[in-house]
Amino acid sequence: MQRDNIRYIITYIIFIILFVLGAVFYKQPFFAVLVLLLFVLPIISLYITSRLKDRLTISAEFIQHSIVAGNKAELKVSVDNPTIFSFLNINLDYKAGILFYPNDIIGRLSLSAPLKRKNQIKFNYSTVYPGMFEIYIYNATVTDPLHLHTFLLNCDITLHLPIYPEKSDEEYPLYPEAFSDSEDDENVSLSLTRSMDIKEIREYRPGDKLKDIHWKATARDINDTLLVKEYENSANRVIVLLPEFSETGLAETVRTFYSYMNYLVDKHEIYKVVLFNGDAFDEYSVKEKDDTDNVLMQSYYMPVHVPPETALLAFKHYYGEDNEVLWIKRNNIIRK
Numbered sequence: 001m002q003r004d005n006i007r008y009i010i011t012y013i014i015f016i017i018l019f020v021l022g023a024v025f026y027k028q029p030f031f032a033v034l035v036l037l038l039f040v041l042p043i044i045s046l047y048i049t050s051r052l053k054d055r056l057t058i059s060a061e062f063i064q065h066s067i068v069a070g071n072k073a074e075l076k077v078s079v080d081n082p083t084i085f086s087f088l089n090i091n092l093d094y095k096a097g098i099l100f101y102p103n104d105i106i107g108r109l110s111l112s113a114p115l116k117r118k119n120q121i122k123f124n125y126s127t128v129y130p131g132m133f134e135i136y137i138y139n140a141t142v143t144d145p146l147h148l149h150t151f152l153l154n155c156d157i158t159l160h161l162p163i164y165p166e167k168s169d170e171e172y173p174l175y176p177e178a179f180s181d182s183e184d185d186e187n188v189s190l191s192l193t194r195s196m197d198i199k200e201i202r203e204y205r206p207g208d209k210l211k212d213i214h215w216k217a218t219a220r221d222i223n224d225t226l227l228v229k230e231y232e233n234s235a236n237r238v239i240v241l242l243p244e245f246s247e248t249g250l251a252e253t254v255r256t257f258y259s260y261m262n263y264l265v266d267k268h269e270i271y272k273v274v275l276f277n278g279d280a281f282d283e284y285s286v287k288e289k290d291d292t293d294n295v296l297m298q299s300y301y302m303p304v305h306v307p308p309e310t311a312l313l314a315f316k317h318y319y320g321e322d323n324e325v326l327w328i329k330r331n332n333i334i335r336k
Contacts, residue, residue, distance in 0.1 A: 238272055
């Protein structure tokens with residue numbers, strides 16, 4: 001029972017009292033019949049609602065598969081009622097917002113379910129920033145026709161809609177299509193001193209660097225052997241992008257990151273992206289346009305950091321100071 005029900009219950013009791021007084025004072029059979037109906041109607045209303053409510057089916061979906069920031073997200077909510085009883089008071093409580101931002105919009109959708117029909121309603125939500133737009137319908141209720149009691153419905157719906165950043169008009173520095181192996185070559189842009197691909201996990205040897213220790217594998221080893229990561233010895237230089245998802249200028253960072261990924265693909269460059277998930281790094285190889293969309297979607301689930309260089313400092317600690325990266329922060333792409 002909700003607070004709104006109390007108001008209707010009190011009103012209904014007052015009606016019953018008035019009709020009872022009328023029946024006693026005027027001594028008319030008509031008033032006696034009305035009093036009887038007033039006692040029977042709540043029982044019928046509550047019984048029918050409680051028995052038929054579980055046959056309602058609530059569904060929701062975004063009409064678009066994705067949108068660009070600044071456009072409206074269109075949500076379609078449906079209630080399928082196969083019964084011969086109309087439900088006029090259905091409320092859906094939801095939270096909506098972009099995963100990057102902690103402040104959720106809390107709202108309520110009200111709709112009805114006419115008998116033997118599937119009722120559909122569309123709602124629009126304005127968007128400003130890129131990110132993963134999420135709507136979580138966490139509670140659904142239906143009230144009997146007399147508003148005397150509110151019943152809970154089975155409903156737990158989570159929807160996601162990717163919001164792409166607007167196309168950036170920024171001019172990016174031109175990189176050659178092939179990278180030189182010589183560090184003295186003027187055409188060298190970003191390079192790593194070694195490949196980031198792990199060749200094998202092996203036992204520690206004297207001379208191995210501490211940053212190469214694989215702490216998770218070491219902790220799992222039953223012999224308590226210190227294990228290290230051995231990387232592929234590759235002569236090819238590798239472009240690595242590192243977006244910094246901090247609170248300041250987050251939308252600009254996402255836009256620059258996505259635009260630059262597509263720029264490198266257009267230049268036929270194969271590169272890697274590292275995303276800091278708060279504990280470690282998720283690595284992705286990018287070769288074509290579909291890869292850039294996939295990486296962008298994965299980045300939308302990354303945590304947002306308050307310190308402005310959290311991901312960069314973690315990268316240097318994890319991979320070593322001798323490894324270079326293209327650090328993306330707001331509208332800047334900086335070699336670090």
